[in-house]
Amino acid sequence: MTRIAFIGLGIMGLPMATNLVRAGHEVAGYNRGEAKRARFADAGGTAAGSVAEAVRGAEVVITMLPDSPDVEEVVLGPDGVLESAGAGALLVDMSTIAPATARTVAELAAETGVRAVDAPVSGGEQGAIDGTLSIMVGGEPADVEAARPLLEVLGGTVVHVGPSGSGQTVKAANQLVVAGTIQLVAEALTLLDAQGVELRSAVEVLSGGLAGSAILDRKAPGMLARRFAPGFRVDLHHKDLGIVLDSAREAGVVIPLGGAVAQLMAALRAQGDGHLDHSALLLGVERLSGK
Structure with a gap:
């Protein structure tokens, strides 16, 4: 069992986080909308009241957010992932964002002792529900391998495609x-x-x-x-x-x-x-x- 923080419980994120719960992991989920947090709690997850609350104590932090500014706010901002995660935590950003943003996040994460990979997905809502997403991963090989067991819960195809930003x-x-x-x-x-x-x-x-x-x-x-x-x-x-x-x-x-x-x-x-x-x-x- 891995302690996971999952940030972003939208059309894709909610079924993905739910699949991690069903796989036996301890998942704290956060979304701005209270209704999505309640749905996640009904699915067996733990609803967190903030990003910081979800992230504290997590071994792995997964973000599934709409755009680059959202990732920058949640990861780099006050009470965000980098401020709240412990050294050695693994950040897996599964949002679709600019490659340059992914590289910046990885660089700043490394400065705080957090490992980061970018792992955007393809397969749509049904792929998220079925756990059959195609996941393209950028980052250091060791960090990608550390993330792989969780990614294989979410996707049927998980491929390391190169250094940070390559997944994007x-x-x-x-x-x-x-x-x-x-x-x-x-x-x-x-x-x-x-x-x-x-x-x-x-x-x-x-x-x-x-x-x-x-x-x-x-x-x-x-x-x-x-x-x-x-x-x-x-x-x-x-x-x-x-x-x-x-x-x-x-x-x-x-x-x-x-x-x-x-x-x-x-x-x-x-x-x-x-x-x-x-x-x-x-x-x-x-x-x-x-x-």
């Missing part, structure tokens, strides 16, 4: 591929519908060929049913594509299709759909097509 760089690439593929699925469905093709049959045959993908399998049914309840919100994918563009600019890499899909995601958000699932890119294609 791989996650940026993941978000580029995901957004681009959803956009193409949305365009294909709109084209098929305009030509009078039976959509479910078309998706079935596409899934069995080279066009088949996890995204087609997971997202097309909801798109066909016009269910856009968020598994991963447009707002968050818009943020992630900003990280992609910044990383590409920093590296001197040209990503023309990535730039286009970032604009399409931004347009969807500007039209008031930021709270919807990113598969709502279908709505954007339909609007552009006058449907």
Whole structure:
């Protein structure tokens, strides 16, 4: 049994923290919203009243937060993780943030005697519930291996991809591929519908060929049913594509299709759909097509 502090009990964080409880670990969870803390307590965890309360005495601190400023506040701020954790504690940031922020967090953590790895995830809400996330980990090899037993509770694929910040760089690439593929699925469905093709049959045959993908399998049914309840919100994918563009600019890499899909995601958000699932890119294609 490991004593764990889990900060961030949102759509992804709550089932992840719950899976750690079910695996037999002692988990203190904190979220700004009291309702999420209550749900975690109902699932068998311990609800903490603050970041500091959750972190004190923890061997491992896991953060699952929306953006870089949130991680900076929770980890680096007053009464934050670094002020509250004991020397030798292991910080596992599973948020999706800028690679530069991940590197800064690791450097400042080392100065306080806290080990840090960045371990963003892919797989969405269902992957978090099922414990089948794909986890890309950056950090020192020994620290990654120390985190691995807990990460293997949360994910089916856990890969060390390089030094601090590398996990976030791989996650940026993941978000580029995901957004681009959803956009193409949305365009294909709109084209098929305009030509009078039976959509479910078309998706079935596409899934069995080279066009088949996890995204087609997971997202097309909801798109066909016009269910856009968020598994991963447009707002968050818009943020992630900003990280992609910044990383590409920093590296001197040209990503023309990535730039286009970032604009399409931004347009969807500007039209008031930021709270919807990113598969709502279908709505954007339909609007552009006058449907």
